[in-house]
Amino acid sequence: MESILFYIFGGLTVATALGVVFFRNPISSAASLVLSFFGIAALYAMLNAHFLAVIQVLVYAGAIMVLFIFVIMLLNLQADELHEKPFPKIYLLLTGLVLLAFLFAFAQLFQSAQWIFPPISESFGSIKAVGRLLFTEYLVPFEYSSILLLVAVIAGVVLAKKEL
Amino acid sequence: MIGLQHYLIVSAILFAIGMAGLILRRNILVIFMSIELLLNATNLSFIAFSRFRGDMGGQVASFFVIAVAAAEAAVGLAIVIAIFRNRGTVKINELDLMKN
Amino acid sequence: MYPLYLIPLMPLIGAVINGMIALAFARKSSKAPEALVSFLAVLFPLASFAFVLAAVWPFLFQDVSAPRIETLFQWMASGNFKLDFALRMDRLSAIMAMVVTGVGSLIHIYSTGYMRGDKGFARYFSYLNLFLFAMILLILGNNLLVLFIGWEGVGLCSYLLIGFWFEDPAKASAGKKAFIVNRIGDFGFLFALFIISSILLKNSDAASSGIFNFATLEEHKALLAPMATVICLLLFLGACGKSAQIPLYVWLPDAMAGPTPVSALIHAATMVTAGVYMVARLSFLYDLAPFAREVVASVGAITAFFAATIGLAQRDIKKVLAYSTVSQLGFMFLGVGIGANVAGIFHLMTHAFFKACLFLGSGSVIHALHGEQDIFKMGGLRKHLPVTFWTFLICTIAIAGIPPFAGFFSKDEILWQAFSRGYTLQWALAFATAGITAFYMFRLVSLTFFGKSRVDHHTLEHLHKPSFTMDFPLIILALLAMTAGFLGVPEALGGHNILHHWLNLEGGVVSEHAESENFERLLAGASVGWAVLCTSISLFLFTKKWNAVGRFVEKVKGAYTLIYHKYYVDEIYDALIVRPVNWFSRVILWKGVDAGVIDGIGVNGSAKATEFLGRLFGLLQNGMANSYALYFVMGMVLIVWWIVH
Numbered sequence: 001m002e003s004i005l006f007y008i009f010g011g012l013t014v015a016t017a018l019g020v021v022f023f024r025n026p027i028s029s030a031a032s033l034v035l036s037f038f039g040i041a042a043l044y045a046m047l048n049a050h051f052l053a054v055i056q057v058l059v060y061a062g063a064i065m066v067l068f069i070f071v072i073m074l075l076n077l078q079a080d081e082l083h084e085k086p087f088p089k090i091y092l093l094l095t096g097l098v099l100l101a102f103l104f105a106f107a108q109l110f111q112s113a114q115w116i117f118p119p120i121s122e123s124f125g126s127i128k129a130v131g132r133l134l135f136t137e138y139l140v141p142f143e144y145s146s147i148l149l150l151v152a153v154i155a156g157v158v159l160a161k162k163e164l
Numbered sequence: 165m166i167g168l169q170h171y172l173i174v175s176a177i178l179f180a181i182g183m184a185g186l187i188l189r190r191n192i193l194v195i196f197m198s199i200e201l202l203l204n205a206t207n208l209s210f211i212a213f214s215r216f217r218g219d220m221g222g223q224v225a226s227f228f229v230i231a232v233a234a235a236e237a238a239v240g241l242a243i244v245i246a247i248f249r250n251r252g253t254v255k256i257n258e259l260d261l262m263k264n
Numbered sequence: 265m266y267p268l269y270l271i272p273l274m275p276l277i278g279a280v281i282n283g284m285i286a287l288a289f290a291r292k293s294s295k296a297p298e299a300l301v302s303f304l305a306v307l308f309p310l311a312s313f314a315f316v317l318a319a320v321w322p323f324l325f326q327d328v329s330a331p332r333i334e335t336l337f338q339w340m341a342s343g344n345f346k347l348d349f350a351l352r353m354d355r356l357s358a359i360m361a362m363v364v365t366g367v368g369s370l371i372h373i374y375s376t377g378y379m380r381g382d383k384g385f386a387r388y389f390s391y392l393n394l395f396l397f398a399m400i401l402l403i404l405g406n407n408l409l410v411l412f413i414g415w416e417g418v419g420l421c422s423y424l425l426i427g428f429w430f431e432d433p434a435k436a437s438a439g440k441k442a443f444i445v446n447r448i449g450d451f452g453f454l455f456a457l458f459i460i461s462s463i464l465l466k467n468s469d470a471a472s473s474g475i476f477n478f479a480t481l482e483e484h485k486a487l488l489a490p491m492a493t494v495i496c497l498l499l500f501l502g503a504c505g506k507s508a509q510i511p512l513y514v515w516l517p518d519a520m521a522g523p524t525p526v527s528a529l530i531h532a533a534t535m536v537t538a539g540v541y542m543v544a545r546l547s548f549l550y551d552l553a554p555f556a557r558e559v560v561a562s563v564g565a566i567t568a569f570f571a572a573t574i575g576l577a578q579r580d581i582k583k584v585l586a587y588s589t590v591s592q593l594g595f596m597f598l599g600v601g602i603g604a605n606v607a608g609i610f611h612l613m614t615h616a617f618f619k620a621c622l623f624l625g626s627g628s629v630i631h632a633l634h635g636e637q638d639i640f641k642m643g644g645l646r647k648h649l650p651v652t653f654w655t656f657l658i659c660t661i662a663i664a665g666i667p668p669f670a671g672f673f674s675k676d677e678i679l680w681q682a683f684s685r686g687y688t689l690q691w692a693l694a695f696a697t698a699g700i701t702a703f704y705m706f707r708l709v710s711l712t713f714f715g716k717s718r719v720d721h722h723t724l725e726h727l728h729k730p731s732f733t734m735d736f737p738l739i740i741l742a743l744l745a746m747t748a749g750f751l752g753v754p755e756a757l758g759g760h761n762i763l764h765h766w767l768n769l770e771g772g773v774v775s776e777h778a779e780s781e782n783f784e785r786l787l788a789g790a791s792v793g794w795a796v797l798c799t800s801i802s803l804f805l806f807t808k809k810w811n812a813v814g815r816f817v818e819k820v821k822g823a824y825t826l827i828y829h830k831y832y833v834d835e836i837y838d839a840l841i842v843r844p845v846n847w848f849s850r851v852i853l854w855k856g857v858d859a860g861v862i863d864g865i866g867v868n869g870s871a872k873a874t875e876f877l878g879r880l881f882g883l884l885q886n887g888m889a890n891s892y893a894l895y896f897v898m899g900m901v902l903i904v905w906w907i908v909h
Contacts, residue, residue: 115168152235159242
């Protein structure tokens, strides 16, 4: 049961990810990405990271991607023309080689390994557990990230203004 | 049985796809989306390991990655808007002032 | 007891103050106040002389013989090399210090009269005081490096003072020549220092007590024995440069371009004697190298003879005295070379007196005649310049070696030592030289002071009589020239040879067979007779029969021209050394190395290479941002591979 779910959601994620890269229309890419995020959220849930799955959907799919789509529409971007200058063949070849090399770097690792997940407690991945860590051990990064978000807000407003 | 290695393979594939997007697309926004894919791939890795080791630290890390990605997306898109306003294009091959 | 450092400090202060005065008035049109400058310039050397007397008193009158060493500060300490800046007063430095500061003070006094009206008045005294400072450091230094500081310092001051009237390019070149030739000698000196340090630094005992200290050198001389000949010869090379022996004497005659008191101080009484002092000081080292002693003695004797022959034909009053100095220095080196250090130093002292007096006297003559230096245009001046004449005459008798004036005793002592220690060849040369010396010196006196006046009438009417400040030192020096000899009257002639017993610094091998005192008297008598003979002939020829001399010269024109042109040594050096070095410097080192290699390859080349590489890497920036991403990814994949495997 679990494996079926894994393969469905895993496949969804990978397929839609490919869609992001290969769709011509940026809106289509964005939509594809949203679906990919959903797939990833499902995978998170299967890994007992419930809180993070929700956060993934809320923040990534719900906020970030909305922002993306806003911008695409704001700039009124059309589908990329087909008669753009294509990449030189050597470039494509090199890209393919590099990516394959990347994937094969890990090939050996997975040959023999059978890494089974150990059993864990009920509260693993709950909001309570994450919250507790955030406010004790990882308090400082937590505070810093709040400053980061403040800065990002200010930066966003300043950069996008028509006149400074 | 689904083991750790399955999730890691998915993560690797997603990462590779993200890199492909980074290298092969000319539209800045699509490149941005590919970067988000990269981040998600790493998040998946983190969470998989966190589950494997029973250590919540991985999930906290992912949490922070998401926060940072949000901030980054905000600022990055603001820059894209500014560029579009100045140069009229978001095609990265037309933004070549640093050429040679 | 006054500290020793006051002795060099006094002239140093004088130099600084006078220097500041000179600088202060350098741009103004008004001249520096001569009275103030004169007062200061004479005050400090005299103060130094007073301190010298105070320091020397125990050695003279209280029978102290142990050296007094005063360390001022530790100058260097590196590894096991330790060097203290220390001064040393013992009997040898006592004599040298008295001569240097005493004669130096007199010459400062003389200069206040001679240099009156010169626009570089303050600068002159600044340099002169600086010179005195350096010379005192040289003779009071407790180790070879402090000596070397003084050595170089006097070389510098010599350059500054010879080229004092630097607006005349010929005079400036003379200064340059002096400095450069000196440097060649100094190279030898430095090399000797390197050898000494390489040997002695290996011995911790020597190193801890300061390898260059004279006491340490003497104590560990056995270690230096294998290389002693090389060291001594190299040191002697330095002495040849400083004390104008063959082959590095060529700067001294040219040095007459400087003001005459400078010639008196530097090139008669003090700087040129530095080499002699050094050989006497390091006598224990030369004892280990009999060959080096031979060389020193021989070079001294040959130089004495060689220079004396040149002096026979010179027309410039100062040039005669210059060659005479070279010749007398040869005598001194003969003395210290054979190990008769007392005789050498004795002659150094007497020579300082009479040569300084002669130079100052010639200065008075030149000053009186408004700059005329050619003796063929002088004559009959004894009526017009009485004090100058009498002092000059006394000192000429002294230098000719006629008793009872000083020159006889010192010169004769050297001759006797040379003969009795078996250096017969050198003795013969020196003996001949003594006669030639008498001859040309009396030629000088005759042509300058006796006979009919050949002076231009206009000049004669406006004769600039010397002032008292100029006459006074002449008188003192002449008195010393008359009496100093009695310090060293040998036993054979009825004296006690006070100096010999007091200084007690003999080296070398004293003759095994003690020649009888009669023989010594015989030899002394021969010297006197020979000197008197040459003197008489010279006086006769040059006062009465000068035309006959002229005709004789015509007959031997070839030989005469040869010695008149100083055996063309300068021309030979120019062709063999100066021109090739100049050519080499200009063509190879300047155009080849400097412009070609350093500018071309180094500076411009590295710029071009950088530009090339920059352009090369610039090709990577093709404007396609995606390719940049590809580069990232490639690098990252490499790192991943490296980590995983």
